[in-house]
Amino acid sequence: MQFLFRYANPHNFMRLSGAVLPFTAIGAALALIAGIYFSFSVPPDYQQGTTITILFIHVPAAIMAMVAYSSIAVCSLLSLVWRHPLSDTAARAAAPLGAMFTVMGLITGALWGKPMWGAYWVWDARLTSFLLLLFIYLGYMALWSAIEDEIKAARAAAILALVGAVNIPIIKFSVEWWNTLHQGETITTGKLASVYVPALLTMMLGYFLLFITLWMVRIRTAILERRARNLMQGVAS
Amino acid sequence: MSSFGTLLLRDLRLAARSGGGAALALSFFALVATLVPLGVGADLKLLARVAGGVLWVAAVLSALLSLDRLFQGDFEDGSLEVIALSPLALEMVALAKILAHWLSTGLPLTLLSPLLALLFNLDVAPTLTLFLSLLIGTPAVSAVGAIGASLTLSLKRGGLILPLIILPLLAPVVIFGAGAVALVLDGMSGGGALGLLAAFAFGAVLLSPFAAAASVRLNLGG
Amino acid sequence: MISSLTAEKLACTRGDRRLFDGLSFRVSAGQALAVEGANGAGKTSLLRMIAGFLAPAAGRLVLKSAQAEITDAEERGKSVGWLGHHDGLKPQLTVREQLDFFARLYGRAPDASALERVGLARQAELPCRYLSAGQRRRLALARLLVSERPLWLLDEPFAALDTAGQGLIAQLMARHCGHGGIIIAATHDPLGLGNESLKL
Numbered sequence: 001m002q003f004l005f006r007y008a009n010p011h012n013f014m015r016l017s018g019a020v021l022p023f024t025a026i027g028a029a030l031a032l033i034a035g036i037y038f039s040f041s042v043p044p045d046y047q048q049g050t051t052i053t054i055l056f057i058h059v060p061a062a063i064m065a066m067v068a069y070s071s072i073a074v075c076s077l078l079s080l081v082w083r084h085p086l087s088d089t090a091a092r093a094a095a096p097l098g099a100m101f102t103v104m105g106l107i108t109g110a111l112w113g114k115p116m117w118g119a120y121w122v123w124d125a126r127l128t129s130f131l132l133l134l135f136i137y138l139g140y141m142a143l144w145s146a147i148e149d150e151i152k153a154a155r156a157a158a159i160l161a162l163v164g165a166v167n168i169p170i171i172k173f174s175v176e177w178w179n180t181l182h183q184g185e186t187i188t189t190g191k192l193a194s195v196y197v198p199a200l201l202t203m204m205l206g207y208f209l210l211f212i213t214l215w216m217v218r219i220r221t222a223i224l225e226r227r228a229r230n231l232m233q234g235v236a237s
Numbered sequence: 238m239s240s241f242g243t244l245l246l247r248d249l250r251l252a253a254r255s256g257g258g259a260a261l262a263l264s265f266f267a268l269v270a271t272l273v274p275l276g277v278g279a280d281l282k283l284l285a286r287v288a289g290g291v292l293w294v295a296a297v298l299s300a301l302l303s304l305d306r307l308f309q310g311d312f313e314d315g316s317l318e319v320i321a322l323s324p325l326a327l328e329m330v331a332l333a334k335i336l337a338h339w340l341s342t343g344l345p346l347t348l349l350s351p352l353l354a355l356l357f358n359l360d361v362a363p364t365l366t367l368f369l370s371l372l373i374g375t376p377a378v379s380a381v382g383a384i385g386a387s388l389t390l391s392l393k394r395g396g397l398i399l400p401l402i403i404l405p406l407l408a409p410v411v412i413f414g415a416g417a418v419a420l421v422l423d424g425m426s427g428g429g430a431l432g433l434l435a436a437f438a439f440g441a442v443l444l445s446p447f448a449a450a451a452s453v454r455l456n457l458g459g
Numbered sequence: 460m461i462s463s464l465t466a467e468k469l470a471c472t473r474g475d476r477r478l479f480d481g482l483s484f485r486v487s488a489g490q491a492l493a494v495e496g497a498n499g500a501g502k503t504s505l506l507r508m509i510a511g512f513l514a515p516a517a518g519r520l521v522l523k524s525a526q527a528e529i530t531d532a533e534e535r536g537k538s539v540g541w542l543g544h545h546d547g548l549k550p551q552l553t554v555r556e557q558l559d560f561f562a563r564l565y566g567r568a569p570d571a572s573a574l575e576r577v578g579l580a581r582q583a584e585l586p587c588r589y590l591s592a593g594q595r596r597r598l599a600l601a602r603l604l605v606s607e608r609p610l611w612l613l614d615e616p617f618a619a620l621d622t623a624g625q626g627l628i629a630q631l632m633a634r635h636c637g638h639g640g641i642i643i644a645a646t647h648d649p650l651g652l653g654n655e656s657l658k659l
Contacts, residue, residue, distance in 0.1 A: 147392065159455075163384055177433070178412040318512070322511075
């Protein structure tokens, strides 16, 4: 914990993230370029045809949407228990990224669904729980911006994030239950053929590095914004 | 009388005298139920088919109407400080308010539901299931709602943001509640769904006072 | 019964702003402390801190009784009688209902004589929405009396009161101190209790 906190000091964070940022950014770019190349050069799937390419964009987005929410939940816990201001900044900074990944997951899911199901939206269990996840992200961001006092907003948002973290697995379970009840057209994709693994893994790495990069940039921006505000307030008084 | 009972009784009295409470929620509930056939048509088969879902959604929305004032009134007029300093723990304060909200909205909605089910051409067995599911499930609506109400209690326009925060969290309640009715309509047993609903409600009523109390403490710090 | 309240090097921050720092004082049973200072100096924040609503950024508060030392904020709150900016009254409840609610909430038997002591006996059955600002403040004082708490935290106790009302509260405060209570009041006016004052 002590180790974590040393880098959780805004000053140290700026130094450390400044040094790491170029590497993660370049890494993300390389992995994504390679991943996209792999995605388009794989042989078509016997069942899904060339639409399998969509999955290489869809699956990592869906996973990152969950990773981003988990990051928010962990930061919120740190903030509530140890009152660390940087974890609030980090939690807030991750939310729009998570929402963006969720939207990407929903759009690519719908695009994949059209050839597979014959409709863009068939209330598939996974898509439906992601739609609810998107609303949870929107509510979280709305609460942050609705409360003016930043400290209060941070703690309220942290409580909401943790309530959401407890609830998301239940929502996921209930939506799956609901789907079996209404005989939805969920297609269970079998085990991924080994020929597709490199493409998926590279894309996953690219998405992950992209998330880390953008997250750090957003945290840095928030810190700089606060510093600038403090400076201007100092001048005014 | 205990502190808990005193607070519960006062909140019920306030709900009864504000003219908002039950009457408003019930009218809204009935009104939404009336608008649906106007929207989807008067085909009795179709109405029976959608009744469970429609009435559940309408019940959740009706319960939301009075939710934003759950803590806000006491926060704005300074009562909340006095209540917080009483021997009653804030968790119990939250529980009393959840109970008062349920007694003044969730329970009346449940009692009215058989009448609306009749308008939706629902048979006896599914009507009974709907009634039971509302009886079991509406406490969860009040409980989860209390978290949202406590998080937005300092906001002038908290009523706008509250539904956005809590409706996604209430998806399981609607799913299991309406699901039970759908199962019975298909000639199956709704017991499993009602069990899941009861588990969710139990968890929500047990845990949400802690989240709500934490959030009230945070707001009292201001 | 409590014997003293001690503040040790209290600090208060709101956002990035430090309101006060290194604040130490001690109030013994039977004494009053007037907290003075310009608007925004942190008078209300100090009261909220003593009540346990607001956590100090540094330092601690100790409430001593004959048996024990209380440092826990929530525990300390159980000794506090609170009179804030707002009176905490519901327009829909009558004066008596309102007072009985507070008494029972605090585990006390309803006591109609408190209304007489603040001069609201005639208004007992009147809904609070018809009270004037001064009468509302008097009802809040009656609430303070029925709560029977030793540590009174008063935020601008003289606000909204006419001369007679100010005389009444001065008399109630003197009585409270006379019975071994402690008063900490944020105020612009002198308390007239031969008390010490703290400048923020």
